[in-house]
Amino acid sequence: MSDVGACEANPEKCFKINAPEYLIDLLLGITAYNALFLVFSSDHVYEGAVDEQPPSFRSTKDSLQQSANGYSETSALYPINVYGQSKKKLERIVRMKCRYHVILRSSVIYGPLLADFFDVNEAITTDTSNLCDKKTESLSKVHSTFLQFLLKELRVHASDLSNQSIGTNQDNLVSNKKVTLFQNEIRNFVCIFDVLKCCKFFVDQFFFQGQLFHEIFNMGGSESCSRVVMAHALCDVFSSDGSYKMDKKKILGMKRSECQESWAKKTPSPSNLKMDCGRLYEKMRYTFLSLSQGLELCKYYMQDQLSSI
Template identity: 25%
Template sequence: MDSGEKKRILVVGGSGFLGQHLLHELDTACGKMPPYDVAFAHHRPVPPPELLGSLSLNSRTESDLRSGECFEVISEGEGVPHVIINCAAVSIPRACEVDPAAAMDINVPTSLIDWLSSFRDDSILLIHLSTDQVYEGLKSFYKEEDETAPVNMYGKSKVAAEKFISENCSNFVILRCSIIYGPQTISPVTKSLPIQWINSVLSCGKEVEFFHDEFRCPVYVKDVVSVISTLTKKWLSDGNQMKLVLNVGGPDRLSRAQMAEAVADYRGYDCSLIKPVSASSINRGVASPADISMDVSRLVRLLRINPISFKDGVRFTLENCSWPL
């Protein structure tokens, strides 16, 4: 890779929750070494004006992962990217169950990979966001080499994506993320954010049910951004072949009830409002794995990133909701 060439980064799904946090980080890095040209693709019909007003990015385009038409526009206008970060997905499990065809079409980035493959260029890195729901959920602290056996269409579409990427990309990193939480974005996303939702329902002073027997390793959004930023800098600095799968979760194995308790402790809410119930007592219209907590020791060892505790993440999320943190 030419060390003097200005590095180009493309974020697909840039108007989403993680995408906006990531764009802010990349935009902040512009002008530093190495210099970046950052473009992003978004699914919204009109790019969010609040987001555009906060960034100095030079390119954005509406995306359709089914057709892939936007990618040709990007390469013709900005050149071939050195790093592509794919944050786009149908990430609500029930929505995937209702429309499995759309889940497969969007979550398996066929058009993106076809476009990338057309360059026949080994100097491009794809960083792809996957999920902890690729695991079956029958034990604690899954490792990356454990079998993937998803119980719902969301997980199945993500496993299909991982397989497609590993078979068709020369260089890739697949990030199996747990629940990503953190402050609202500058252009608010419409989906419910976990900490904000818990805070909202507990603030009403009424009893609320939370699952006590589904376990995850929720991860603070800024830690996910740090993982992506570190991988990007590593690739742009040395360009060594990279074929990697990483679990990306926080250090704490928590049930939804324990997550709610952490919010209640920070806000001073009455913990008796939290009513623990079994996940099996409610039909959500989609199967959900019981325990997909993850071992993140590979992440810590390779990138030297130690995700913050859930307790600290709750404080950072609720204490300072301005943009940026």
Template identity: 25%
Template sequence: MMGRKRVLVVGGTGYLGQHLLQGLEKLQTKPYDLAFTHHSNNPPQPLTDAISPSLAFRIDLETGHGLSAISEAFGQPHVIVNCAALSVPRACEMNPSAAMAVNVPHSLVKWLSSFTETPLLIHLSTDQVYEGVKSFYKEEDETVPVNVYGKSKVEAEQYISINCLNYAILRSSIIYGPHTISPVPKSLPIQVARSVLNQKDKVDFFHDEFSSDYTIKNVVDTYFVFMSKLICAKGRHMQLLLNVGGPDRVSRVQMAEAVASVRGHNSSFIKPVSASSPSVNRGVKSPADISMDISRLIQVLDVTPTSFIDGVRLTLASS
């Protein structure tokens, strides 16, 4: 695998996909040719302008339609970053067949298995594969998802590990950071907390749901490390499963308190409530504590994740 590498970002118009594409475009030395996929009729113009001359391809992950066009126009990618997913737990609960069809990458894996060289598949999974009954889950802990979204991601991990030779599966916590260049329907937790606290009225936040929230910059940097490892791999394959999160176990109350502290809001507007309260009905069961042990991430990639409070400062400074 000599010369320039071809990198394909699947789901390039989503939150992570846009930030990753922009990060790749801004690299001083770019040993990559870049392409991305989208599901809508046309990719957003602000994004395509920002990362020009990258190629955009419309594909359907359920059927695989459009993947062959990538091979013909772009060539066989050396790296496929799969950010595409039906990732709203309630939407997955309402349509489990769609969640399984999109989140388990059958067509994508079948396509890359036809390549003449073995590509690296970097697949975004989730902390919701864990049951949520303890703190700081390790990668080897049993996966007991409590909702359809988590179940679809467990099935995806199993499918990839059986059918791929060269992969990195990243179990991501909640990703937060600045807005994307083109708006996405995803709710951004820090911006939402800032908005409701600006209203100067009491707002409910869960005090008993915990995660290891991770900044978008840290996530993008993690992907860069994997791509660098590919360049240095000289034909060697990797088969990695990593928890990808921040160093802090954070509740929604603590998240709001961090926003209030950075922005100078009155923290008395933050009303702690229990996620298990009878008055709370989100239409889907949510794991209570899916904080993760990230020691393997730090050891394998030699990274230093940003603390939550510093991540909040960076996010609000750029908003």
């Protein structure tokens, strides 16, 4: 259950789904405690800075605070919303009960749309620099609501231009509908292809190399940025070859505290959740894709479906 607002509105349901101790007990019984539990946590277990204000007193007193590179795996956990609290509980259950485990504190994952297909095996085993030179068969699908939202809201269709009034500036008309994005909430957006590569790495190491894990890793992209920067990068990548027209003027950046919409105030939301993911990169001997590289890869695998968006 990843909708932060829904978690805040229904905490009992959130904890039941996100920290299912009963399910973990069942799986442990089936596997005789010898399985590797690969668990997705969240960067929301960290406190962050709310609206660019200093962290609360309890975490400023803690010696393990966010460094210049972001939160490390040893930073104190002080989630400020129900979603983050449920993930913190999940981590505690897994660490207490599961002999072998890898907990991945993930940032926002982006990737191809629900209708887009790609070859999962190739995506996670092939050198990503060569992926765009190959055409693959459709074997699986991955959905990313944020990427889908940006493409739907920022892309300019022929119908948008045909409906313009004669004699009126097109740029102004196309940009009339603004897309509100928060410019002070920092995350390590991570491409789904890197997430798959990461999961495959730990599974291979456990089952084929005999390596036993009892570890926690931050999992995020190699760059940290706001949703506004993410949207601008998407516009640049998808309009780079002239195939798609994206309208940056629709982007309206602001702080969450400045937004008057009710949906923006449903739950406490940390501003800066920048993470240091160096331990994971070192473990895998692989650095995750930059934002532009990840978006280029998504564009390649989505090109057959973009006409329907």
